[in-house]
Amino acid sequence: MIQLEELLQRVEEKEEEMHQLLGDLVAFPTLSPPARNAAEAQQYIEEYLSRMDFEIDTWELYPGDPIVVGTKKGTDREHSRSLILNGHIDVAALDEGESWEHDPFTLTLKDDRLYGRGTADMKGGMAAVLFALKLLHEAGVEPAGDLHVQSVVGEEVGEAGTKSCGERGYHADLAIVADTSNCAIQGQGGVITGWITIESPETFHDAERRSIIHAGGGRYGAGAIEKMMKIIQSLQELERHWAVTKSSPGFPPGSTTINPAVIEGGRHAAFIADRCALWITVHYYPEEHYDDVIEEIEAHVRAAAQADPWLKNHAPQFKWGGTSMIEDRGEIFPAFSVDPAHPGVQQLQQAHKTIHGTPAETSMSPTVTDGGWLSEAGIPTILYGPGTLDQAHAVNESLDRRQLLDYTKTMMAFLYDWFQQTDDKEEA
Structure with missing residues (x-):
C-alpha cells in the first residue's frame, strides 16, 4: 500500500494539474440565476468520475440542470462506513457593469491567488475533492465502504438539488459538504x-x-x-x-x-x-x-x-418555503450541528491537524448551504471547504492558492484513512 506521505507529495507536484481541473470548471458559465445552464459542466464531471470507475446516476432537477451522483461500491461494505462528498456546480450571477480585472470564466493566478467566478464558492472545493480522489484511484487506494460523490445544482437559488439526492435514496454514515468555510469545520443555522x-x-x-x-x-x-x-x-x-x-x-x-x-x-x-x-x-x-x-x-x-x-x-x-427562488420565489435551508464526538469528525480534525499543524476551528457558518438537506435526511454532516465568505459572490472572486493546496492535502489525508477503516461501522 502506498504511504500517505507519497500521496501528499504528489498533490504538491501535480498542483498545476489541479489548477487545470479548476480552470476547466470555472470556464463553464453555470450562473444561477438564470440557471438551466449546467448540462455541459455536469457532463464534464460525469466523465471525470467515470474515468475513476464510478457508477453514474444522473437526472434533471430542471431542464438543462442535471444532478450527477457517482458511486463506488466499497470493497468491504458490510464492515465499513459509507461516505457522501457533496458540492454544487452552480455559481453566483454576474451583474451588468461589474468591474472584473480578469475574465471571470478564465482561471487567473496572480499574487498567489486564483481568480474566477466560483473559485471560492465552490468550484475550488469541488476541484480539490475530485483531484484527491483521482490521485487515490491512480495509486490503487479504493474505499472499503460505499462512496457517493454528489455534484448538484440549484444551491445558489434554493433549488435544493441535494434534497433530491436524498429523495432518490442516497444515504451514508457521514457527509462532507466542500462549500465555503475557510477550512473550518462548521454547522449552520x-x-x-x-x-x-x-x-x-x-x-x-x-x-x-x-x-x-x-x-x-x-x-x-x-x-x-x-x-x-x-x-x-x-x-x-x-x-x-x-x-x-x-x-x-x-x-x-x-x-x-x-x-x-x-x-x-x-x-x-x-x-x-x-x-x-x-x-x-x-x-x-x-x-x-x-x-x-x-x-x-x-x-x-x-x-x-x-x-x-x-x-x-x-x-x-x-x-x-418553496423549492426554487426562480420558479416559486421561495426556499428552505435546514439547520444542522456538528457532533465533535463523531468518528468522522475526529478523523477530519486529525487530517486537518496533520496538514495545518493545528486543529481546525469549529464554528457555525453565518450563511447556509445544502448541508442542511443532508442532515435533514438523517446523515451526520460537516461543512468543510476552502474559500472565505467575503469572496463568495464577490466581484473579482478569488481563492488563496496555498489554502486550496492544503485543503486538497487535508482531504487526501482524510480519505486515505477513511477508505481503509473496517470493523468500526457500529461505532459510528
Missing part, C-alpha cells in the same frame, strides 16, 4: 422564506378614502398596505423577543432574525390598496426546526391581527 398576504374582499376608489377612515363615513374597509404595517411591527416585536429569549452556541446574540425583504401591494394610485404581500426571510437556530418556527410566527401574527378591528375579520394568509 437554518433559513426559510415566507409570504404573508393581506387581501380585501372589496376594492375602493381613492375618492372613498374619507368615508373609510373618518368618523361618520359609514364605509367598512381598509388599505392593505397600511394594515401590513401593523404586521411588520408585530414581526419586529417577535424578532426582538427572540433576541432576548433564544441563543445557540457558536452564534452571536440576536442571530434569529425576521427580515421584511420585499413588499408588493396596491394596483393603481386611483384605488385604495386591496392587496399587500410581504416576503420575509427567517433565520433560526439548529436547536429548532422550521416547522416549529413557522408555527410560532403564524401564532404571533394572528394574535396581532385579532387586536385590529379589520384584520380580525380579514386574517393574513401564509405561504412558506
